[in-house]
Amino acid sequence: MEKKTRREFLKEAGTAALGLGWALPLAAAGCAPRGHNIAGSQRQWAMVVDLEKIQDPAVREAAQKACARTHNIPHIPDPQEEIQWIRVESFEHVFEDQIHGAMPPHELERSVLVLCNHCTNPPCVRVCPTQATWKRESDGIVMMDMHRCIGCRYCMAACPYGSRSFNWRDPRPFIETDAEGKFLSDFPTRTRGVVEKCNFCAERLRDGLEPACVEAVREVPGGEGALVFGDLTDPHSEVSHILRETPSRARRVTLGTGPNVFYIG
């Protein structure tokens, strides 16, 4: 049998998928139900970000660094090609639908950590032609299967939060290594041509560990509680408790995606 390289295969598959291209986003737009409904998953992991505490740059850097090292995320300087699982953006940009003229500049300029919202109704999942991304029923994580991703980037177009990155080039030369040139983690790197995003550290949860960013901020003085992770369907979890007791916000809730990353403070 004539063997195709991954790239050749993807090119052909991509051409075939173009035919579907116009229809999928339309289908997706029409059917997102409103409001927050977590009935579909047995559990729903969620994160609460404390905006006060992440104003310390050391806290934000700890979270980002831990994420990059855990998942062998490349550091590509060109903003057009960078790969980001957890990014920093301004309040003004992140909550653009919630700002008004009377807000003081220091509020608008606050730094916000943004990551995949692991939506209850994820639009990216609806548009994926290969089920390379799906909503895991057992715990609500929006998973990625790198083996199935054909790099069509519909999910990136569908995500209203810009949570996904595309590998425009081989990421390996841009991944941090130790003195012997070894990667810092055995989490598989990615290749040119696949989309990636935050996986709520599914691989660490499997081993009974918390997400790397949550663990890392706790080590920074003043970072305790900057990121809190837990099960939203459990009324006794810390996230449920915080969200009951404290005013909170989430990104672009009127879209009906049901984001599961919340912001307080």
Add this chain to the structure above:
Amino acid sequence: MGDRGKALVGLGVFILLVTFPLWGRLAGGQPVPGRDDLVYPDPAKATDCIEARDWMTANHMNLLNRWRDDLVRRGVTEYVSSSGKRYYPSLTKTCLDCHDDRDKFCNRCHDYAHVTPTCWECHTTPGGGA
């Protein structure tokens, strides 16, 4: 001895020669595991693969596909072999933990068979090796 006899002897020798790879090994010429072009795990570490060797030779790619889907898609974190042993379904953490010389085992055989799995473009060797 007539021509017929000579032909029979010749045939016998021929058959012996042709089938040498089959009986030669039984006669104790080669250690088990038996391919001298491949580097097997140190017998102190392991003498058996996850399943029987012949099955592994023929089916390791299917096993890997199953492990991949089990772990990534179905959230299954254990593989029970037909002998009842339990394994964590990971290419790097399990297969390469035993087969620690990837170049002289997986790759050497694949080069010979002219197959080029793309797994190593993403999967590392244990300890973060490319």
